[in-house]
Amino acid sequence: MKKGFDNKKYIELQSQNIRDRIAQFGGKLYMEFGGKLFDDYHAARVLPGFEPDAKVKMLLELKDDAEIVIVINADAIEKNKRRGDLGITYDLETLRLIDAFREIGLYVGSVVITCYTGQPLAQSFEKRLTSLGIKVYRHYPIPDYPSNIPLIVSEDGFGKNDYIETTRQLVVVTAPGPGSGKMATCLSQLYHEHKRGITAGYAKFETFPIWSIPLKHPVNVAYEAATADLNDVNMIDPFHLEAYGETTVNYNRDIEIFPVLNSMLESILGESPYKSPTDMGVNMAGFAICDDEAVRYAAKQEIIRRYYAALVNARQGMGEASDSAKIELLMKQVGTNVNDRPVVNAALKKAEDTGAPAVALELPDGTIITGKTSSLLGASASLLLNCLKVLAGIPDDINLISPTIIEPIQKLKTEIMGNHNPRLHMDEILIALSICAATSDTARKALDHAYKLEGMEAHSSVILSRVDENVFRKLGINITFEPKYQTKKLYHN
Numbered sequence: 001m002k003k004g005f006d007n008k009k010y011i012e013l014q015s016q017n018i019r020d021r022i023a024q025f026g027g028k029l030y031m032e033f034g035g036k037l038f039d040d041y042h043a044a045r046v047l048p049g050f051e052p053d054a055k056v057k058m059l060l061e062l063k064d065d066a067e068i069v070i071v072i073n074a075d076a077i078e079k080n081k082r083r084g085d086l087g088i089t090y091d092l093e094t095l096r097l098i099d100a101f102r103e104i105g106l107y108v109g110s111v112v113i114t115c116y117t118g119q120p121l122a123q124s125f126e127k128r129l130t131s132l133g134i135k136v137y138r139h140y141p142i143p144d145y146p147s148n149i150p151l152i153v154s155e156d157g158f159g160k161n162d163y164i165e166t167t168r169q170l171v172v173v174t175a176p177g178p179g180s181g182k183m184a185t186c187l188s189q190l191y192h193e194h195k196r197g198i199t200a201g202y203a204k205f206e207t208f209p210i211w212s213i214p215l216k217h218p219v220n221v222a223y224e225a226a227t228a229d230l231n232d233v234n235m236i237d238p239f240h241l242e243a244y245g246e247t248t249v250n251y252n253r254d255i256e257i258f259p260v261l262n263s264m265l266e267s268i269l270g271e272s273p274y275k276s277p278t279d280m281g282v283n284m285a286g287f288a289i290c291d292d293e294a295v296r297y298a299a300k301q302e303i304i305r306r307y308y309a310a311l312v313n314a315r316q317g318m319g320e321a322s323d324s325a326k327i328e329l330l331m332k333q334v335g336t337n338v339n340d341r342p343v344v345n346a347a348l349k350k351a352e353d354t355g356a357p358a359v360a361l362e363l364p365d366g367t368i369i370t371g372k373t374s375s376l377l378g379a380s381a382s383l384l385l386n387c388l389k390v391l392a393g394i395p396d397d398i399n400l401i402s403p404t405i406i407e408p409i410q411k412l413k414t415e416i417m418g419n420h421n422p423r424l425h426m427d428e429i430l431i432a433l434s435i436c437a438a439t440s441d442t443a444r445k446a447l448d449h450a451y452k453l454e455g456m457e458a459h460s461s462v463i464l465s466r467v468d469e470n471v472f473r474k475l476g477i478n479i480t481f482e483p484k485y486q487t488k489k490l491y492h493n
Contacts, residue, residue, distance in 0.1 A: 001364075001455060004294030005049035005285075013284040015061035018203075021282055022065070022169050024273070025201025028193070030186040031282070033174040034206040038100055043207050045478065046222045046299040047285065055207075059106060059172065067109040067168040068101050070094055071175045071185050074115050074122035083177055091125045093176035098134065109166055110135035114181035117141065137162035139181065139188060146184075146260045153267040158191040178230070183261070190268050201273060202265070204254075204280045209234045211248045211278050212286035218299035218334045220249055225306035225330050228323045229313075240276035248278040300336040301457070301478075307331060307338070308480035312463055315483040341480070343459040346370060348482070351461035357486050359383040361458040361477070363390065373423070376406050379460065380468040381429040388433075391449040400446050401432050426471035453477055462486045 022029045035043075037055050044052045051057070059066055076090045083093050094111060101108050111129055113122055116138040129136045139161040142152050151157050164185075171189070173182045186202050193200040208223035220234050237250040239258060254277040261280075265272040274280050289295055307327040313319030331337055338344050343360040346368045350358035356373035359380050363369065369390055371383025385400055394400070409428060413419040424432070430450075436443035454476030463481045464472070472479040 001048045001298055002291065002294040003049040004289060004291035004298065005047040006288045006290045007049055007051050007054055009290075010050070010054060010285060010288035011058045011061065013287055014055075014058045014282070017282050017284050018058075018062060018170065018205075021201070021203050026199040028169055028171070028198065028200040030171045030173060030189050030200060030202050032182045032186050032202070032204045033172050034182070034204065035208070037174060038097075040207065042222075042226055042302070043285075045305075046219050046302045047289065047295055048298045049290070050285075055205075056104060056106075060104065062170055063106055065168055066170040066172055067107045067166060069110055069112060069164060069166070069171055069173050069185070070097055070108065071112045071114055071173060071180045071182050072125075073180045074113050074117065074119045076177070076180065077113075077122045077125050078119040080121075081177065090176040090180075091121075097174070097176065107168070108134070109168075109171070110137055110164055112137045112139055112162075112164060112181075112185055114139045114185065115141050135165070137164050139185060146257065146264075149260065149263050149267060153191060153264055158188040159195075161188045161192075163192040164189055183257075187261075187264055187268070190265075194268050202280070203282050205282050206254075207283055207285055209249045209251055210286040211237070211250060211281060211283065213249070213289070215247075215249050216333060218296045218303070221330050221334050222299040222302040222306070223251075225303045225327045228306070228310060228326045228330075229319060237276050237278045240278040243275035243279075248276075250277045250281075254280075296334075300331075300334055300340065303327065303331055303334065304336060304338055304341045305478060305480050308459075308483070311483035312481050315463070315485075341457065341459065342366075342368060343457050344480070347459040347461045357460065357462045359458060359460045359464075361387055361453075361456055363387075363456065376403065376410070376423065377429065378421075378423045378425055378465075378468065380426050380464060380472070381424050383458070384426055384429060385433075385446075387453060388446040388449055391452050392446045394442060394446060398442060400440075400443050401429070401436050405432055405436065425465065425467045427467055430471070450475065 039052050040055060041052050043050045072090055072094050081090050082088060098108050111134055113126060113136065116122060126136050142157045145152055173186050175182050190200055190202055209220040213219060215234055215236055224232060224234055233252045234249055235252055235255055237248045237255060240246060240248045258277045262272045262274065307324055310319055310324035310327055314321045314324060343362050346360035347358050350360060350370040350372060354372045357379045358370055358372050360368055360370045361383055369383065369387050371379045371386055373379045374382060389396060406424060409424060409432060410422040414422050433443055433447055437447050456477050458472065458477050458479045460479065460481045463485050
């Protein structure tokens, strides 16, 4: 995809803006960090050129002055809430984040368990963290939060929370997922710091919506599509418009909570430093867009992908039909539809021609490669081999993997492992290809081109198995599915 975002410029602008905000508050800043830090693939898809770890690289520019505080909601631990894209629980995601931060040299100061009422699993997690040498603090539910400001900003509100001991100028407050209590944690710390005579401020880092581009820009609309299940809606910031006469974009939850948040800041600091939700933000992503046409196209493609994801979630009973209806309206707003995703019709036509599931992938030059279901291979595995042949310049009539290698694997699957499906999945075909590469120059050549699949678009005529879906994700291929299963069985794995 054509580059539309200057990642280097973004890191420079973003890190400098945060330094300026730290200086504004006299040397200490609590920054609520929304979205994903290490793997912001949504941003990478809608802003081609944005690197998924750009925010981390930005923080590394400030690493001598920064420390990380991870916030997790005790109720999320108790309910075993999972991160949708990785499939792991929030407590395990917290451990993963700590390891990831430490691995790149960022200091993790502590973990805060919010809404703590003595939940058994939260207690167990606290003990586990403590045994690992990680500082843990407890924050408690406050009745009538966030409306009862006199109670919240008092010794019976924020005052009951543990004071988080921090040592750096920039305290990045992040979480394994939404609803963890990042904002309340920042405000609680401001309360405690102010009581101790320490000057500190609060700011918010959210990549989307981008405040400095138009409300109905496809990049901002793509954010609405991504959060359709949360009922997030982009809006013109009325507070910013009134204060400065300038039109900026924010989203409904920040705009709705601003009067309350502003009152809390006034109660804690004596005077609020902000006149609008936009004022609170530090995001500079809009100023690093270098090709508006490229990001518009990329964002429209993301909206279509989100539409198919919503359809599939509803089919699997994990979402509402209204989510896809909302996204369909968003597609109309930006003037796009599913026909603008070339791989969709290609996959459906192949499935119709063969009478079996099919998958299609689009190469950077617009060439469409398809894969069909056969007695040996699933459609995804077939597509993978066909793509590697094209990328490596290998004639179509050459077998990359001999049937004499595939057949013993099928026998292992069906006769020994008890699997009813003899066809090879993508992970199995990659292992078989790797084995062949030890003795075959052709197989080795094909395998050497696998990295080129990253960022390509694909579509399946049926919902794929979790195994194949994960391989597509690991290869960096943006895959979508039709909202239907290959069979009429009730159990699908």
